[in-house]
Amino acid sequence: MAPSAAAAPRVTIYDVAARAGVSQPTASLVLSNHPRARVAPATRQRVLDAAAAIGYRPNVVARSLTGRRSFALGLIVPDFRSPFIADVVAGAERVAAEAGYAVLLCDQSARPLASHLELLRARQIDGVLIDAVGAATLPEAALAGLRVVLIDEPAERWPGVASDAAAAGRLTAEHLLALGHREFAFIGPAVDSHAYRLRERGFITALRAAGLTVPSARWLRVASAAVAEGRDAMRRLLAAPGRPTAVFCANDLLAIGAVKQALTAGVAVPRDLSVAGCDDIELARYVTPELTTVRIPARELGARAARLLLRQVEGRPVRREGAGLLPVQLVPRGTTAPVPPAAPLPQVA
Amino acid sequence: MAPSAAAAPRVTIYDVAARAGVSQPTASLVLSNHPRARVAPATRQRVLDAAAAIGYRPNVVARSLTGRRSFALGLIVPDFRSPFIADVVAGAERVAAEAGYAVLLCDQSARPLASHLELLRARQIDGVLIDAVGAATLPEAALAGLRVVLIDEPAERWPGVASDAAAAGRLTAEHLLALGHREFAFIGPAVDSHAYRLRERGFITALRAAGLTVPSARWLRVASAAVAEGRDAMRRLLAAPGRPTAVFCANDLLAIGAVKQALTAGVAVPRDLSVAGCDDIELARYVTPELTTVRIPARELGARAARLLLRQVEGRPVRREGAGLLPVQLVPRGTTAPVPPAAPLPQVA
DNA sequence: GGGTCTTGCCAATGCGGATTGGCAGCCCCA
């Protein structure tokens, strides 16, 4: 249990004070650059010189104990290995780092949400960014006393930031409709995620507006938003009787898997089948054919969430949701094309 | 500067002690489950009950201050958004979490290595895993007094874990040679990374053993190991006079970019040109054609590094490099094929 | 030259918990 032999002796603020010939509180006043500190310029300089001379580095742990804040934020995500999430993390991390905060990355795939929250609490975390499944249904107590910002998961009790997920679905629907498609399928994860639900709803609502629907047999639920799942779903889709001319996948990974499977099965994409994804991960441009998708500003999502959380943490005013939804943008590429002339169904009059 | 109004009142060990009718040290002895603690069973139970009743959670910050350890590890990586690195991180994180340690993820693309080390020091980090460019050339002082484990970057002064990068290059060379290839190119990042150097060297050494070389004009250095760079490199390669029949890319992202560019330029892969990558990221199976590559056990690399670091941190004996290199494995897929009959050069006798 | 301010610094204390040393009370045995 005991750690191995002590390492380098630490340089503390007492050492600085001693070398500068002042008391520890005086050194503290100077070094923490206290605004209302009344310290003679000469004294201040002596302290600064002493600190520089012996290479003083404040001990964040000690500072956290007195200040009751850790200068660290938690960031809980479903799976940081997903490219989209990784971008969200990168955006948040950058903002946090610039403000001098560390980020404790918590992966929901490794440990449940509530457990992460407990651990973050124990570490006296200053605030938590939650981009995780099930955040909205967490018991009140799990978040009590924490400063929280939700990502892509609106709730009345907490501020949050979100992308315009409904628009993502709508834009895709409109794109496919404009290409003449009338027979659709949908592939999406069965997770309890607001953003995914809205993507679905935006898609179907736009279809309805055009007098169309997606038959329930072509409404495929998969376990997670991963490539392998997209593949399985497409396999099922192609095995069923009839065939859609266009498929909307709730994210790019699913779409990549779906395209892959279609090609493997000899279904030409986009000639015989159009497939669209959502997120616009970097990879979307590197698969063949390049993936039609909707660009979601992932980094911006993370960055904005972090800024919002830092406002709370530092006691600055927080505008509730004021910023509105982050805009998304259709990116037509190579996996969607006009419906083939010999469409399975005659054109709707 | 002042944080906003205080949140929920914290439950401290003093509260537990008061409720159990014992002194704080006694409560501490019970709750920290001290091995040589001499506490009467009844007393112990009273303390435990009290703690449970009021929901006591030890304050990790306070514990860190006295214990001079933070139960946190640093993990410095070149870019956690790279799929390969993400797997290394996942492996390390899992091991750390199981031992009760948090991981502070530091991205070299956001801030230089030395700066990260400073920050980790200030947080009294218990140890650092370094999978970063330039770790070997760091000044002595930057790492002084830290417990360190290097990933894929052997150094005499520090323990480390590494994959058998030379074998990765060799296996690829042998694979391509067996397919009849004699005209090669290489694409790799110009970063100062041991693993990449070994991959190169392993490749070229195996070619030499077969009496072949890679002409310097086909030895392409790119800025980073990213898809876009692979693309650029292939563009240059195809623009130059003559053409190899096989290209070894130092990692999968480069290979994916290279394949993409070749296809775009009308060069059929693998018919006209074979391309091989390295890492076997998940994506390698999802591009078209599927990528031939060498599987590097990324998660295992991270996990093993974390275990090694934890041994040091907890003062258990550390076997120097004892474990040896992690084995790698060729994964032949769709981007490599026998050299076409009408090869640019006659078969070497 | 004795008050009243101001300025500049420091003593004391707290944050939450770990650890050490020691002191009662009890048992046991000679």
Added chain:
DNA sequence: TGGGGCTGCCAATCCGCATTGGCAAGACCC
């Protein structure tokens, strides 16, 4: 029955830093 040895608990102290209250010395004024 008195002393030795345990056992079980607590008082005191420390970790490194931030903050408050106050005190002494000098500036200023009448």
